[in-house]
Amino acid sequence: MIAADDxxxxxxxxxxxxxxxxxxLALALKARDCLALSGDLGAGKSSLARALLRAIADDDSLDVPSPTFTLVQSYDLRIPVSHFDLYRLGHPDELVELGFDEAxxxxxxxxxxxxxxxxxxxxxxxxxxxxxxxxxxxxTIKAPEQEMARIxxxxxxxxxxxANGLADARRRFLTGDASLRAYESVYPADGSARQILMDWPRRPDGPPVLDGKPYPKVAHLAEDAYPFVALANVLRDDGFAAPEIYGxxxxxxxxxxxxxGTEGVLDTEGLPIxxxxxxxxxxxxxxxxxPMPQDIPVTPDHIHHIPDFDRVxxxxxxxxxxxxxxxxxxxxEASNAERAEYLAIWDHLIDELNSAEKNLLLRDFHSPNIIWRPNEHGLKRIGMIDFQDAMIGPTAYxxxxxxxxxxxxxxxxxxxQLMGDYLALRRLEAGFDEPTFLKSWAIMSAQRNCKLAGLWVRLLKxxxxxxxxxxMPRTLTYLKVAFEHEALSPLRDWCTRAGIGESES
Structure with missing residues (x-):
């Protein structure tokens, strides 16, 4: 490949x-992209278009007829695609009649x-x-800057x-997530098991949100691959099912x-199993x-320090x-007095966590990030795939x-039942302080659900x-469960006065 700036x-x-x-190219293109294929007869335009369409469809047998006579062929795929052949176009104005702008x-x-x-x-x-x-x-490919960057x-x-021995592997879109990561399925040409590719480019710092720092640094979000590799290695060494790192x-x-694997913890109707x-x-x-080490060697030159889930x-x-x-x-907007009272309540609740059990917390241990492995046993039945943002903090989180x-x-x-299962197992350990753990659980439940109640609105607005x-309704219902603990009464009263937790439309 020869690459110039343009x-x-x-x-x-x-x-x-x-x-x-x-x-x-199927992995680079997005909605509203126009890919113009030029070249002489037999140069390979239709072959390239056919491969691109089959990749987006994830169907190697997809029928892709040439639109030479129909002028346009449309496909309802993961991203809708319209394949135009303008060789027989009588006049450029006909492009509008073919529905190009809408497509x-x-x-x-x-x-x-x-x-x-x-x-x-x-x-x-x-x-x-x-x-x-x-x-x-x-x-030869030429494109505007953003489109060229994707390619x-x-x-x-x-x-x-x-470089990792998979030059001829098939690639298919798997998923993007709410973060800046995207994932592909990689199928080796020798027919061996599918592998997963994580596309996680470094990003420039965003605007400062607190003390001159951008959100990822304040919230201790991973910004490169070192934390993922570090935690994956430690979890596997401890007998858990975390992905092996191939490259x-x-x-x-x-x-x-x-x-x-591909199975999760929900049934076909999206209900918990x-x-x-x-x-x-x-x-x-x-x-x-x-016990979990806080400093984990990743390479000879890099040690990952698991950050603390701190007050900030x-x-x-x-x-x-x-x-x-x-x-x-x-x-x-919240008044200055409301805001000050709310934050003071959280200062007190965080102080209450001083005596809480602290160890590794994965941060997002819930259904999107759990793989069910029916052919395995014990710990290996639970696949963990999202832990790069792990911190040291109250395990109750x-x-x-x-x-x-x-x-x-x-x-x-x-x-x-889930709470009972967990507590029954932890009671077998000497020194497990159940009342203190339950208090920290209520505080962490409230912290997480207050965050989510705001996050859903931020994603909207x-x-x-x-x-x-x-x-939102589910989040507020969960928040009410946290409020059942007496330690949360000041926050519960504040939310009641502010009208938070009432019926949401």
Whole structure:
């Protein structure tokens, strides 16, 4: 590959390498992208488009007829795709009649023979030219800066796979998550087991939110791959099912890891499966019983220090309720007096955690991050896949995360059963202080749910993501459970006066 600032040039030896480029581009393209394919007859435009479409569909047998006579062929895929062939276009105005603008608004447009409507295609399009060269073909890609950055990224990942013996592996979109990470399924050409690729590029610091620091640094969120690798190694050494690390480029932020499976802890209707939650809680109880080093060697040159879940991080997260939820609920900003009282309550509650049991907390131990492994036994049945943001803090936080799952309703009988299972296991340990643990559980439950009650609103108001608001009733119901502990009475009274926890629309 030859890369200049404004172009990428790649020699493709045969149809197989052309198909791999199509797979790579399928991972780079997003809705509202226009991919303009130019080149002589037989240069490989249709072959590239076919591979791209099959990759987006994750269906190697997808029928992809040439749209030479129909001019456009549409596909309702993960991202809708419209495949245009303008070779027989009578006049550029016909592009409107074909529904090009609407197709581009809703998805991806692949355009063969773009020169037939040169002035009517978006200026921000991705131009890809195919030319015969020897026994193969050369492709030249030019695109605006943002689109080119995405293409360079997927090609860098292909180079990473090649360096790890997977040059010819098939790649498929797996998922993005709420963070800045994305995931791919990687299928080795030799037919061996699927592997997972984590795409985690470093990001520039965001705006300061507290004491001149951006949110990730205040909240102790992982910003590179070292914490994930460190925790994965330690958890596996302790007998837990965390992914094996097959390859990692720390500078680029690319990891190749073990696939722990596809089953979760919910049934086909999205409801909790009690047996799987109970096994998850048992796994957590064992984790909390083990000593955990705070400094973990990762490479000869790097030691990961697990950060503390400190007062600053706890208060900043809890503050989301007064910053975002209260104005949304009441239609007004919190008064200075309300804010001061709320934060003073949290100062007192955090002081109450001084005597709490502290050890490793995974931070988001709930249904999206738990893999059920039915063919394994004991601890190995619970696959852990999200722990890069782990901290040292009150262990009760993780129990609150699973017993009060943010993404699915755990009804009260199951909540009580899970709490009972956990406590029964921990009572077997000498020195386990159950009353102090239950107090810290209530405080951590309240802290987590105050954070989430504000986060759902922030995702709506700031990020334009209204879908998370469906979790609000559940979050407020969980908060009421925390309020049952006498230690939470000041926070409960404050929320009652502020009207938080009442029926939400």
């Amino acid at each position: 172009a990428i040039s790649i020699f493709l030896e045969d149809d197989a390498t052309t198909a791999l480029l199509g797979e790579d 581009l608004q809703n998805g991806i447009c692949i355009v063969e023979w773009p020169e037939m409507a040169e002035g009517d295609l978006p200026a921000s399009r991705i131009n890809l030219k195919l030319e015969h060269e020897g026994k193969g073909r050369r492709v 360079r990224r997927v090609l860098d990942i292909r180079a990473f796979l090649a 990692v480029d720390y500078d680029a932020g690319i990891l190749l890891i073990e696939d722990l 009690p047996e799987r939650y109970r096994e998850s809680v048992a796994c957590l109880a064992h984790l909390h019983s083990l 991080a706890m208060k900043m997260e809890a503050r989301l309720l007064v910053d975002w939820h209260l104005p949304w609920k009441s239609g007004r 993780d129990l609150a995360s699973i017993v009060q799952d943010a993404r699915v309703t755990i009804d009260r009988p199951l909540q009580d 700031r990020d334009g993501k209204p879908g998370y608001l469906k979790h």
